[in-house]
Amino acid sequence: MPLPGISRRTVLAAGAATAATTALAAAPSAHAAAPTLPNGTSSDKVLVVGMDGLRHDRIDAANAPHMKAMMRDGTYGLSLLYANPMAATSSGPGWSTISTGVWPDKHGVRDNTFTGKNYGQYPGFLARLAQVRPALSTYAAVDWKPLDTQGTVTPGADAKLVLDGDRDGYVAHDATITAETESVLRDQNPDVLFVYLGNTDVVAHAGGTGQKYLDAIAVQDAQLGRMLAAIKARPTYATERWTVIVATDHGHVDAGGHGGSSIEERRTFVLATGPGIAAGARPLDTRLVDVAATVFHQLGITPDPAWGLDGKPIQQRSTDPFDTLQSALTQRVDETGIPAGVLGFTHTPPSGWSVINSAMGTGGMTEWRGWSFATDEFWSRTQRDQQRELNVRARGVFAVADSDEWADKSFSGTYDSTLVSPAYAVGGSTRATLEFTTLYRQEGSQRAEVLASFNGGTPVLVRSYTSDVISQHQSLSVAVPSGASSVSFRFRYTGANNWYWTIDGVKVTAS
Numbered sequence: 001m002p003l004p005g006i007s008r009r010t011v012l013a014a015g016a017a018t019a020a021t022t023a024l025a026a027a028p029s030a031h032a033a034a035p036t037l038p039n040g041t042s043s044d045k046v047l048v049v050g051m052d053g054l055r056h057d058r059i060d061a062a063n064a065p066h067m068k069a070m071m072r073d074g075t076y077g078l079s080l081l082y083a084n085p086m087a088a089t090s091s092g093p094g095w096s097t098i099s100t101g102v103w104p105d106k107h108g109v110r111d112n113t114f115t116g117k118n119y120g121q122y123p124g125f126l127a128r129l130a131q132v133r134p135a136l137s138t139y140a141a142v143d144w145k146p147l148d149t150q151g152t153v154t155p156g157a158d159a160k161l162v163l164d165g166d167r168d169g170y171v172a173h174d175a176t177i178t179a180e181t182e183s184v185l186r187d188q189n190p191d192v193l194f195v196y197l198g199n200t201d202v203v204a205h206a207g208g209t210g211q212k213y214l215d216a217i218a219v220q221d222a223q224l225g226r227m228l229a230a231i232k233a234r235p236t237y238a239t240e241r242w243t244v245i246v247a248t249d250h251g252h253v254d255a256g257g258h259g260g261s262s263i264e265e266r267r268t269f270v271l272a273t274g275p276g277i278a279a280g281a282r283p284l285d286t287r288l289v290d291v292a293a294t295v296f297h298q299l300g301i302t303p304d305p306a307w308g309l310d311g312k313p314i315q316q317r318s319t320d321p322f323d324t325l326q327s328a329l330t331q332r333v334d335e336t337g338i339p340a341g342v343l344g345f346t347h348t349p350p351s352g353w354s355v356i357n358s359a360m361g362t363g364g365m366t367e368w369r370g371w372s373f374a375t376d377e378f379w380s381r382t383q384r385d386q387q388r389e390l391n392v393r394a395r396g397v398f399a400v401a402d403s404d405e406w407a408d409k410s411f412s413g414t415y416d417s418t419l420v421s422p423a424y425a426v427g428g429s430t431r432a433t434l435e436f437t438t439l440y441r442q443e444g445s446q447r448a449e450v451l452a453s454f455n456g457g458t459p460v461l462v463r464s465y466t467s468d469v470i471s472q473h474q475s476l477s478v479a480v481p482s483g484a485s486s487v488s489f490r491f492r493y494t495g496a497n498n499w500y501w502t503i504d505g506v507k508v509t510a511s
Contacts, residue, residue, distance in 0.1 A: 034180045035159035040137040040189035044299050046243045046274075047185075047227065048194045048291065050098065051220055052091060052144065053201030053258065054248040055209060056269040062214040064221035066228060067246060067271065074244075074273030075314050077286020080376050081250060081268055083261035083389035086470075087111065090259050091201070092146065094249025094268070094288070099124035099153050099194075101292030101311040103392050105471070111259075114150045122308065125292040127156035129192060132301060136191040139184055143173035144198050153194055159184075170199040171219075178223040185230035192295065197223060201252075208256040243274025243298040245314075247291050261384045263377065270314055274298055277315045284326055284375070285318040285396035287311065310393065320505050321350040323396040325373050333366040334409055337381050344378020347371075352422030361413025368406040370417035371493070373397050379502075391502055393437040393471045398504035403446065403495035415498075419491040421506065423456075427485040429510035434462070434476045434489050436506045440469040441499035448501050449492045450476060454484040462489070465501070473505075480510070 056078055059067055070076075087093035087104035088111045096109040100122040104110055108118035119127070126138050140147075140154040143163035147153040154160045161180050163173045174197045181195050203216040224246065231242055250258050251267035258265040268288045275298065289311035296303055297313035317323075329343040338344070345367050349355055357370040367374075367382075375397055380388040382405050391398070403415035426432050432452070440448055442465065451459035462476050480487070489508070493501045 034183035034187070035139070035161060037137045037139055037159045037184065037188050037190050040191040041135045042191045042299065043239060044241050044243075044275075045190070046192045046245065046295050046298050047231065048192075048245045048247070048295065049224055049227065050095065050194065050196045051200055051246060051248050052196070052198040053204050053250060053252050054217065054220075054269075055204075055251040055264065055267050056248070057267065058209055058213060059217060062217035062221070064217055066221045066225040070244065070246065070271050070273050071280075073279050074271060075277050075279075075281040075283060075286075076269065076271045077283045077290070077314055078267070078269050079287045080263065080266040080380065080389070081288065082392050083266065083385070084110075085387070086390050086392070088259045089250045089261070089265040091144065091249050092150070092152070095144075095147055095152050096124075097288050098247055098249065098291045099126075101125065101289050101307075101309045103289060103310050103471070106308060106310070109152075112146070114146065114152075117150065119151050119155075124151075124153050124155060125295050126153065126192065126194060128292075128296075128307070129299075129301075130156035133299065136299075137189060139181075139190050139193045141177045141181055141194070142196040143170060143177060144196060147196060153196070157194075170202045174199050174220065174223060178226055182226055182230045185227060186233060189236075192299070195227070204252040204256045206256065209252055209254050213252075241275045241298075243272060243277070243294070245291055245294060246271040247288065261389055263381060266389065270294070272314050281315075283314070283317065283396075285320070285323060286314060287392065287395060290314050318395050318505070319507075320396065320398075321353065322373055322398055322504060322506075324350050325397050329373075329375065329378075329397070332378075335365065335367055335382055335405075337383070338378060342378055342381070344375040346373050349373070349419075354420045356418040356420060357416075359414075359416035361411050361415060363409065364406040364411035364415075365409045368400075368402045371399055371401050371419040371491075374400050386499075387439075387441060387470070388500070390471050391439040393473065394439070394502055394504035396504075398502050399491070400500060400502045401491075401493035402500035403493070403498050404500055407497035414494060414496045416494045417492070419503065421489045421508070423486040423488045424508040424510070425485065426454075426480045426487050426510040429480050431477050431511050432480055432487045433509050433511070434478075434506070435474065435508075437471070437473050437504045438469055439471050439500075439502045440465050441501075442467050443498040444496070446495035446498035447493070449490075451490040451492065452478050453488045453490065454481055455486055456488070459490050 092112040100107045108116040140157040141161040148162045293311035328346045332338045448465040450462045453459040
């Protein structure tokens with residue numbers, strides 16, 4: 001349902017769309033009259049193309065010149081999804097994450113029933129634009145009806161095209177959507193568009209990710225190319241600043257299907273070209289929630305902190321010190337579930353950081369002996385369905401202490417490792433605030449402590465963790481003693497074949 005005050009100026013009804021689909025099947029050049037939009041008001045314009053169930057590693061093998069040109073000319077960020085119990089790797093949660101710019105623990109959609117959806121607090125970006133920039137001309141075209149009926153994407157659109165019918169009609173649906181979007185781009189003046197193409201998902205479900213899937217990717221790439229050509233053919237194109245974003249909601253297993261926790265099902269990407277977006281960039285810190293944030297940024301809109309967005313613009317790089325370790329990442333040593341050649345861990349801390357392992361037990365899995373630094377793909381591959389997939393608010397490289405995985409090889413003693421930050425200046429301040437994101441699972445006698453050391457003195461306890469903290473932002477404040485000029489923080493984890501603790505996005509401020 002639309003938010004209060006949001007109008008739908010034009011809607012192409014499902015019946016009319018079905019008729020248009022039938023006509024298109026008989027005569028591919030035929031299409032229904034395009035919805036009429038209000039005249040656009042912005043020179044900054046954004047086209048978001050959603051391709052359902054498009055596994056990014058299959059794009060390379062497909063005849064997809066337009067997406068590959070975008071990879072050359074723009075920024076291409078790969079990332080992994082959550083898994084249950086946060087949400088299934090299904091379309092409902094995936095498109096909700098793309099549209100709202102927040103993770104399922106906020107938008108509330110955990111599967112395709114949409115039970116628990118929280119779009120009132122976390123609306124899609126079209127609905128948000130209707131609130132904060134109502135003069136923009138916006139358009140949505142979808143052929144998976146829940147994107148409309150559940151309020152995931154279309155609320156806020158000034159005009160929309162919603163196609164109805166069974167999944168066997170998606171080839172014709174995608175063609176209709178492409179033709180109508182071409183018409184809107186060529187003959188009208190839209191500012192922001194969301195266009196959904198669903199046939200890749202249908203083909204993967206029916207026959208896996210083999211040649212027919214590659215053929216479906218090629219068709220959708222050609223449809224993307226037609227939209228790009230329509231943009232460039234606009235008479236006002238030279239005075240406009242267009243951003244184009246392509247993204248997907250989830251991946252597929254090789255045989256077809258999704259919803260589970262495998263790496264193949266969790267694969268997603270965000271591909272973008274436009275003003276300020278670097279050519280050829282392959283950032284390690286992209287997440288699926290970045291689509292909505294990128295739309296706002298490209299329109300010159302600064303999100304209100306009250307929106308609670310989890311995303312950031314795709315061109316905005318992380319300042320997290322752990323991400324500086326990307327070039328130091330190596331492949332597996334003792335782990336067997338991680339393919340050889342996947343570079344994803346190191347014991348080398350970033351500049352200014354250190355790890356104290358003087359009380360650490362001996363033996364165990366090499367990768368996890370003491371605090372390590374790893375990527376999502378490397379760490380979550382160690383063992384599926386133990387909630388490592390829920391580390392969604394970590395980006396790029398993060399710090400991890402994992403006594404559970406360490407104990408998977410013969411060891412003696414206990415896991416006892418401390419991660420030590422650099423010293424931060426706090427002279428003349430009364431409080432020091434430590435911020436970071438974390439995923440922590442508690443078990444048995446395991447302990448996790450954050451400590452502060454002023455001027456190199458005895459560390460004092462700031463916080464201990466005794467229950468699960470599932471992918472949350474933390475803000476811990478501590479009083480600065482009189483005369484203190486610096487503070488260093490320590491993260492101490494002890495356990496014996498228990499669970500794990502991750503730390504990322506560390507930031508320290510003084511006030």
